[in-house]
Amino acid sequence: MRIPPGVKPVDFQAALAAFSKIVGPEWVFTSDADVDLYRDAYSPLVGEPDERFASAAVAPDSTEQVQAIVRVANQYRVPIYPISTGKNLGYGGSAPALSGSVVIDLKRMNRILEVDEANASVLVEPGVSYFDLYNHLRERGSKLWVDCPDPGWGSVVGNAIDRGGGYTMANYRNHFDSHCGMEIVLPNGELLRTGMGAIPGAKTWQQYKSGCGPWVDGMFSQANYGIVTKMGFWMMPEPEAYLRCTVRVPRYKDLIPLVDTLNQLENRRVITGFPDIATPLLGYPPTGQVQVFLEGNASYPMTDAHKALLAKADQGYSPELEAYGIANGIPYWELWVTFYGPMEVIDAQWQATQRHFRKIDGATFKVVDRLALPVDAAKIEDYHEPEFGVPSLRAFSIGARSPFNPSPSKGHMWFSPIIPRTGEAIFEANRVFSAAAKDLGMPLFQTFSMPACFWERSFIFILATPVTTDAATNRRYVEGFRKLIEIGGQHGWGEYRTAPVFQKHVMDVYSFNNHALHRLHETLKDAIDPNGILAAGRYDIWPRHLRRTGK
Amino acid sequence: MKTISRVLVPAMLLAAGSAFAAAPDGARVYQKWCAPCHAPGITHPGTHALMAKYAGQKGGVITEWPDLTTDYVRTMVRTGISVMPHFRKTEISDAELDALARYVARKP
Numbered sequence: 001m002r003i004p005p006g007v008k009p010v011d012f013q014a015a016l017a018a019f020s021k022i023v024g025p026e027w028v029f030t031s032d033a034d035v036d037l038y039r040d041a042y043s044p045l046v047g048e049p050d051e052r053f054a055s056a057a058v059a060p061d062s063t064e065q066v067q068a069i070v071r072v073a074n075q076y077r078v079p080i081y082p083i084s085t086g087k088n089l090g091y092g093g094s095a096p097a098l099s100g101s102v103v104i105d106l107k108r109m110n111r112i113l114e115v116d117e118a119n120a121s122v123l124v125e126p127g128v129s130y131f132d133l134y135n136h137l138r139e140r141g142s143k144l145w146v147d148c149p150d151p152g153w154g155s156v157v158g159n160a161i162d163r164g165g166g167y168t169m170a171n172y173r174n175h176f177d178s179h180c181g182m183e184i185v186l187p188n189g190e191l192l193r194t195g196m197g198a199i200p201g202a203k204t205w206q207q208y209k210s211g212c213g214p215w216v217d218g219m220f221s222q223a224n225y226g227i228v229t230k231m232g233f234w235m236m237p238e239p240e241a242y243l244r245c246t247v248r249v250p251r252y253k254d255l256i257p258l259v260d261t262l263n264q265l266e267n268r269r270v271i272t273g274f275p276d277i278a279t280p281l282l283g284y285p286p287t288g289q290v291q292v293f294l295e296g297n298a299s300y301p302m303t304d305a306h307k308a309l310l311a312k313a314d315q316g317y318s319p320e321l322e323a324y325g326i327a328n329g330i331p332y333w334e335l336w337v338t339f340y341g342p343m344e345v346i347d348a349q350w351q352a353t354q355r356h357f358r359k360i361d362g363a364t365f366k367v368v369d370r371l372a373l374p375v376d377a378a379k380i381e382d383y384h385e386p387e388f389g390v391p392s393l394r395a396f397s398i399g400a401r402s403p404f405n406p407s408p409s410k411g412h413m414w415f416s417p418i419i420p421r422t423g424e425a426i427f428e429a430n431r432v433f434s435a436a437a438k439d440l441g442m443p444l445f446q447t448f449s450m451p452a453c454f455w456e457r458s459f460i461f462i463l464a465t466p467v468t469t470d471a472a473t474n475r476r477y478v479e480g481f482r483k484l485i486e487i488g489g490q491h492g493w494g495e496y497r498t499a500p501v502f503q504k505h506v507m508d509v510y511s512f513n514n515h516a517l518h519r520l521h522e523t524l525k526d527a528i529d530p531n532g533i534l535a536a537g538r539y540d541i542w543p544r545h546l547r548r549t550g551k
Numbered sequence: 552m553k554t555i556s557r558v559l560v561p562a563m564l565l566a567a568g569s570a571f572a573a574a575p576d577g578a579r580v581y582q583k584w585c586a587p588c589h590a591p592g593i594t595h596p597g598t599h600a601l602m603a604k605y606a607g608q609k610g611g612v613i614t615e616w617p618d619l620t621t622d623y624v625r626t627m628v629r630t631g632i633s634v635m636p637h638f639r640k641t642e643i644s645d646a647e648l649d650a651l652a653r654y655v656a657r658k659p
Contacts, residue, residue, distance in 0.1 A: 027641075034640060037629065041636030059641045089636060107641035131587070153587070295593045381594045393587040394594055399634045401600035402593075408600065408633045 001030055002055040004079050004100040006545070012055070015076040015102075019058045022068045027059040027108070038086070038103045040093030042411025044467045044474040045501060052095040052500055054081070057103040063185065063229040069104060070227070071189040073533040080104050081535050082227045084126035084158030087151075090414040090464075091162065092499035097537035098546070104227065106155075112136045113230065114206070120144055121180060121206040123232045126157040130391040144235040145389030147172040150291075152391025157231045161221040162497055165454035167274045167288060167386040169340060170266065172236045173454055176221055181205040183230035184220055187529035192226065206232035222497070223521075224535035225528045236389065239340035244273075244369040244387075245350055248280070248331035250362040252317050255333050256423035257360050262335060263421055265356060266456060270349050273338025274387060275453045281325040281332045282316045287452045288336070288384040294397040294404070300330070315430050316448030331364070338387060343372070398464060411467040413477070413502075415444070415484055417493040418458045419451065426451060428491070429461045436487050437463075440480035460496060485509060500537065507540040522547070575647040577654025581614070584643055585655070588635070589613050597635060614655055621652035628652075 003012050020028045029035055038054040045051040058080075060066050073080045081101040086094030096103060110127035115137065122144070124133065130152040137144050147166035149159055160175040172178050181195045192198075194217050197205040209215070220226050249258050258277070265271040276286035280300045285293045302310070306328075309321040325332055337353060339346035350367070357363045375388055385392040401408035419425040430448055437444040444463045451459030465477050482505045485495060489509030498506045510517050521541045525532070532543020581589075588597035591612050602611030609616060625648055631637035643651065653659060 029640065033629075037637055037639040039637075041631050042634075057639075085642075086639060087636075093636070094639070105639065105641050107639070131583075291594075291596075295599060381592075394596060396588060396596040396634055397599065400596045401603050401633060402596075403599075403603045403606070406603065411634055411636075 001032075002035070002053060002100060004055045004102065005098070007076065007078055007100075011076040012078065015072055015078045016056060018072040018075075019056075019069060019102075022065050022072070023058055023060050027061075029057040029059075038083075038094045038096075038105075040095040040499070042089050042093055042413070042467050043095065043501075044413055044465075044478050046410075046471070046474075048471060048475070050501075051099075052092075052097065053099045054096055054103040055100045057105050059105040059108050061108045063109075063183065063191065066104065066106075066109075066185045066227055066229055067189045067191060070185055070187060070533070073102070074188065074531050077531055077533065078102055079533055079536050081538075082106060082126075084155035085129055085153070087129075087154040088158065088162060090412050090499070091497055092501070095500070097500035097503065097535060101536065106227075106229075109229065114232075115140065115142060115144070116206060117142060117144065119207060120235045120237050121232055122235055123181070123206060123230060124156050125230060126155055126228060128156050129153050130156060130159075134389070134391050143238045145172075145238055146391065147175065147178065147236060147389065148386040148391040149175070150386055150395035151393045152386065153393060156233065157228055160231060160233070161228055163221055164497070167384065168236050168389060169272050170456045172234070173274060174456075175233075176218075178234050179217070179231055180207070180209045180234055181230075181232035182217055182220060182228055184226035184228050186226050187531070187534040194220075206234075219524070222539050224538040224541050225524060227534070236340075238389070239342075239373055241341065241343040241346055242273075242369065242371045242373055242375075242388070243339040243343075243346045243350055243367065245337055245339075245353070246366045246368060247335040247337065247353070247357045248364045248366070249333050249335075249357075249360050250322075250326050250331055252322050252332050253423075254360050254362075255426060258333055258335055258357075259421060259423040259426070261356050261360070262337070263457070265337075265353055270352055270356075271337045272340050272346075272349070275338070276336040277450050277453070278334040278336065279316070279332065279448060279450060280334050281321065281330050282310065282448045284448070284450060286334070286336045287450070288387060291394040291397045292384075294400075294402060295394075306330075310447060313447060315427075315434055326362075336368070343370075399466065409466040410469055412464040413467060413481060413499060414497075415463040415465055415481055416495050416497055417461050417485075417488045418455075418496050419461045419493050421453075421455075421457055421459050425459065426461075429493070432487060432491055433461070433463070433484060436484055437480075440476075440483055442477060442480045442484075461493075503538070504540040575644070575650040577647075577650035577652075580643060580647045580651040581654050584638065585613075585651070600633065614657070619656045621649075621656045621658055624648075624652035624655045 003009055035054050038057050079101040081096035082104040083094045084106050106126040109125040111125045114123040130148045134146045147168045149164050149166050160179050163176045166173040181197045184192045195211040196202045196208050198211055262275055276288050278286040283300050309324050313321045339349050354365050380390055399409040399412055419429050434445040451461045485505045494509045495506040525541050536543050536546055588595050593599045598611040628638050
């Protein structure tokens, strides 16, 4: 059995006995085989001395049990680390930031506590997955959609407090922004409700977000100041219709007005769905269609002459390649835009969209899908399911074995810097990161990489770093990943989310005024969790007694 | 009219594996945890991967394999393979895993 760092074996045994009394012995896991199930399945450090391990796991079934566990952890100074469904793959999985922590596994807290059809909101516990919520709503005939990430088996609460995203309208696909009200067990075991939930008998907990006075919800995302046990979300009412279209432009530099125009139209809510940018001349599909391409090995067809020009291009550009595309009607960029709403409204929005993009010389337009909703369940696989509020696991085609990928990876680490939502930033990020990746020997680029459009005013320049079965290769990629973080910081870019193995390096980038933000995080930690029992090291926030060794 | 349904029904419909719970239904465990990746068709990455791995030997749908053993199913669920992660006991309990293994390996 592993023992948490700094804890006497006798105290650990006493804590485990107390945990057993709280949750029942069948929900306290201490054998190596059971505790190994809390390892990060995509860890690049598997079997290495610095791989993160739990010492035990405890699975409560209620908020009251969570409170009791936290009090015991304080009594014996046992470090604990909460997880919701443990599916944060590519960003750390279910392993703790501090090795030896006891994982508090909230998967059993899987109740959907409230569905308010009129307010289009739900209140859920952290063990509820996107599949759970989707099935619950469909079984009850609800007309509410679930904005799902890819893949969709993670926690609705967990993905929100890790600030993940989805694929429908901007105000729903930012999962933290779409929340309304939290219930939190503080590190001393006290129960807190935020927003209007702070009023006893509140009538508007899921109607009004901020309550009165300082709005503290953000402190409980990507942090270690409390355990979220309930969270409300605003849901997207099922639209009447869906329209997906493409805007194709011929020249390399057209990416700049293409993105500018997209931004203007989405910020004005003319374009209402998830935008996505493909590169037909470079051979890459839009983000939302990657799995379709991986399943069928379908790509934009290319002649040998096209391939030869592409091979000679510098970061996806050469005058000859551009001329080839123009001569053969192959666009450099293909923007996919989607619209949700009444059919007559979205048709009009598409007309207005075309009018704005026509200022780009040579722009062409096409309707791809024009559908009355809901889509027949038997046909949903013809589309990117999350854009229809349907969870899916098709995203696991990324890295998986297929007839077109005979050498599957063991997982991946997401490198996810936020960059400005401009064409210029896409060019600059490609220039900077492709040169760095080449120097570091990291297989992140072929010719050009496009960002994902989850957020309204920024891109995530997301790159999958493979995890292999070779420890030395993984170690090299980890060091390379850390160097990329540093290089990003030198250009004013920072990650939006990362695994514990990189959290110190990412937070070091957020260093304005001698790390004023990090120092505030530590001040808060000392005040809220003086014994330092909760999620030590998460996003590099260490309790006082671990600050020298933890880093 | 405002309608609110307040429900305290666990979203996870499967029995938790206690001595007093009904015996787990392997088909339901499969449907919840495995089918999204292992149902027939290339839109399911697990099936697509196994089609490639065993091309010319057998198909990619695990529930149709004649040689699958319950022990192999148990091992895969608890260790994972390639991009398929392992599953914790709060997700699939030992009792559920027994039922699942019998269902997938077609050993009633």
